[in-house]
Amino acid sequence: MVRIACVAAWVLGMAIAANAAPIPLQRGVGVHGWLNWSPIEDDGSYRWPPYRTEKEWRAGDRPLTDWGDGEAFASIRSMGFDFVRLSVDPGPLLASEGAKRQQTLDMLAAAVERFTSAGLKVVFDLHGVTQVPAYSMEMIYDGADSKGVASYREMVVSVATMLVKIGTDKVALEPYNEPAYYPCDSSGSDDWQRIMADTVRDIRAVSSELTIVATGACGGSIAGLVNLTPDFDDPNLYYSFHMYEPHSFTHQRPDGENTFASGLPWPADSSTPEVVTETLKAQMDAAGLSPVEQVMNMAVARQAIARYFEQNWGPSQLEASFRQAVDWAGAHGIPSRRLFMGEFGAILMSADGRMGAFDADRLRYLKAVRQQAERFAIPWSVWEFSNPYGMSVIRQEGPAVPDSEMLRALGLP
Template identity: 65%
Template sequence: MRRFALALLVLSALATPSEGAPALHRGVGVHEWLNWAPLAEDGSYRRPPYRSIEQWLSGARPISDWPPTDPFETIRSLGFDFVRLSVDPGPLLASSGAERQETLDVLKSAVGHVTGAGLSVVFDLHAVTQKPEHSLDALESRADSYGALAYRKMVADVAGMLATLDIDRVALEPYNEPAFYPCEGQGTGEWQKVMSETVAAIRAVSADLTIVATGACGGSITGLVDLDPNFDDPNILYSFHMYEPHSFTHQRLDDPKAFGSGLPWPAETSTAEIVLETLKARMEAAGLSEVEQTSNLLAVQPIVDDYFRENWGEEQLDTWFAEALEWAAAHEISSSRLFMGEFGAILISEDGRMGAYDADRLRYLEAVRTQAEAHDMAWAMWEFSNPYGMSLIEPTGPAVPDARMLQALGLGDQ
């Protein structure tokens, strides 16, 4: 904690972002609209690319569930000031010339729609797995590889498009959760080259566009502190995603039939014995045999034991945030230029196979959000609407916001 206090003292004297940077404070990820770009029957990207807003909203539930208001006007009315807009880069990478310009025009219109609702936009190029040649794995290559060069050219084209918009309302995040493992200074240093050269490619197009840079290792704090910001300027934000501890935020086992849920937040509010007894009762209710229950408990017990041994709570969060703050202080970067681009926790499923109980999830969300705000960091929760347990919008029935989650996010009075 002494190191933590020192970091705060140093950071309080540092400069804030330039006046041209977007005023980002509280945001929400929108992932289902412009990601997983639809494919044609031959496996190519459909032209024109991406979904309409109506196609997005009706993708996982009846359109009649949604109110007649524009979803981005709803987001603004709830108290958010920006959207982290996930965009599948595949249609851009698969096109050139007139087709790429058509794709950029579609995306320009989409960004304009969001800013027209009074929100700023973090334009997040968010590679997905549906076409392996454009997946995140394909991007994990040397900085001078053909694929890396082609990607940077695409990023520069996106930067040029965004620079024609209201530049104090947009930011460009060129990579989401890059891998380039191992972490903790043990990597090859290739990611440093990739990020540095990507910043240079954007700056060759626009000196003022806000860039969201990230470390490797899944975009974690561990990856961030491995990054040397030798390309820094006042219009660069530095991203990290907060899913610590992963054993709490993503409670589940690889086997879809297995049970791995119910860890509390903070750990001191329950015991390992209670968690395991509850899991056993749920498995019995689901009709699992004794052999299946024993196998499941053997798989989950080490996770549960580790969680309680580490006694996860506010002190551990302090330690994680202190790493990011100390890195920023060491490089004379204001804490207000740290960007918590994702955080969240899976809600327990109806059958209890995965996730955290709602009360624990909400306590965790409030604790993480409060930590970020205490250091003037912008944050974006994951995400606005999906059927997978991390959703601001209720996953079934009328598409209304989760009122208790809004309160945990400090927006309950909006």
């Protein structure tokens, strides 16, 4: 009888494991400005209570009247997104303990529930920023056994406990964003491997059901992901990578006040170096740059333009990048649907032409990346809902309405 009971328990356990899965995610958008860059006092400490209010966030980059009377979070759902990747500065949590930390957790729980009440799932992204150096991501870069890592992991446990109370069917926890452990290959130490594995185990001590988004080192890139050994894997994990390849296209921006870096096409073979050079010169003329300034700018720009066209970025290189992630997952028995493209996007050209891609090129790129992800059933989150830097699903100026062409490129109605 004992043996029969043990066999029955084993069969039940296998059935539960077979049916386990992370919360279903398909198409998401990053919400970054609200709970990052918390206001600080004159002495450099966080204002308390921390974080901006929702109203302060909305008014941060545009007139509050641009938003109208509608519900912003319900509008995200109506655009066709099923989840948000909510980036949260962990600094105020790290800077507090006891009642103050609980107050901070309660604030964050209320913010998460603003989205879940609108029918959106939430990937809670602990997204360190440099605002208060003592609590920036620098604190975890002294190795797996450092005090900084221990403090950070303890904070992650408190966040996991908070999220479980909201509901493991509604939320996922992404404990690290773009960790800068380098180099990007096996020649580095195993510190990041240990940190990620230990953090997963910490969260699992809180809940076996909470969805976790794990990431590789090397800035959260595919190169970092494929150097990760997922010996901590379970069915409730996603594996994140960010797609900004080629960076020379997605982040076209100048280095100085009177410099220009813009207009590279997507794909590369849709234009020529000569056309890009002439367009850049016309934009500098229109901006009133002196002949000397133009010569200096073009000396640098021509090199970048030449490199881009030599690399000839297009669909084949994009597919090869995705294949690296998919092949890594397959080699470890992980279905591609448990990969997670946590960020992708491209800067839109500014009104003065100093930075960014033409809209037609940006839209072709977004569509190409989105289609590659969906080809492999990889859920994705585009960067982002609202910002003033040309990477926004709502229009940058005027009423805060969706960019309909961008939504079409993302395959949304």
